[in-house]
C-alpha cells in the first residue's frame with residue numbers, strides 16, 4: 001500500500017505550544033506535590049486528553065476553583081481566557097502557565113484597545129467557542145458576536161465599529177459578513193484574523209484529489225477544524241473516513257493501493273504515525 005500524507009497536517013503551532021506547555025509542567029513537577037490543571041480541555045482530541053489525564057492532569061472550569069491553592073499549576077489553553085478568570089487565579093496564588101496562542105492574544109488586544117477608543121466590537125465566530133468568549137471579554141460588553149451573514153444583515157451598526165474573526169472561522173462566511181457590514185458602514189475597521197493554519201490544511205487536502213483510492217481524516221470527532229477537513233475530503237473522494245485512532249480504520253481501506261492521510265490541527269504526531277504504521281503493516 002502506498003500512503004500519501006497531506007503536505008500540511010496535524011498540530012498547528014498554537015496547539016503544539018499548549019500541549020508542550022502541559023507536558024513540560026508534568027516533567028518539571030513530577031517529584032513535587034504540585035497538581036497540574038488545564039482551564040477547560042486543552043485540545044479537542046480524546047487521545048491527547050487521555051494521555052494528559054493518565055499523567056494526573058485535571059481539567060477544571062470556573063466553577064471548581066475551590067480545588068486550587070498555592071501548590072496548583074494552571075495551564076491556559078490556546079483559546080485563551082477572560083481577564084476575570086486570570087484575576088481569580090492570581091487571587092488563589094496558583095502558578096499560571098499562559099499558553100494562549102499569540103494570534104488569539106492579538107485579537108484580545110485589538111478588542112480591548114478598540115473598545116477603549118469607543119469602537120463597537122463585532123466578532124464573527126461561534127458564540128460558545130472558548131476563543132470567542134475570551135476575545136469578547138476584553139471588549140468589556142461593548143461587543144456583539146455574529147455567527148453568519150443572516151445575523152450580519154439584522155445588525156444595526158453604530159458609527160464606529162470594528163470587525164474581528166475567530167481564528168478558525170469559515171473564510172467564505174467571513175467574506176459575506178464583511179460585505180454586508182461594509183454596505184452598512186463604509187468606515188468599518190476590518191481585521192481578518194482567520195488563522196492560515198486551517199486554510200493550509202484544507203488546501204493541502206484538496207491537493208490530494210484523485211491521488212488516492214481513499215482518504216483517512218484523523219482527529220477528534222468533537223474538533224470543528226477536523227470535521228471541516230472531513231467534509232472537504234468527502235467532497236473530493238467518496239471513500240473517506242474520519243477516525244480518532246488506528247483501531248478505527250475500516251477493513252474496506254486495508255485492501256486499497258493508495259491511501260491519503262490528513263489530520264486536524266489538534267491531532268498529535270504520535271496518532272498520525274500509529275495510523276500510518278497500522279496501514280503499512282497491513283500492506
Ligand code: F3S
Nearest residue numbers: 012014101103167195
Ligand atoms: Fe493558533 Fe491558528 Fe492554531 S490561531 S491555536 S495557530 S489554528
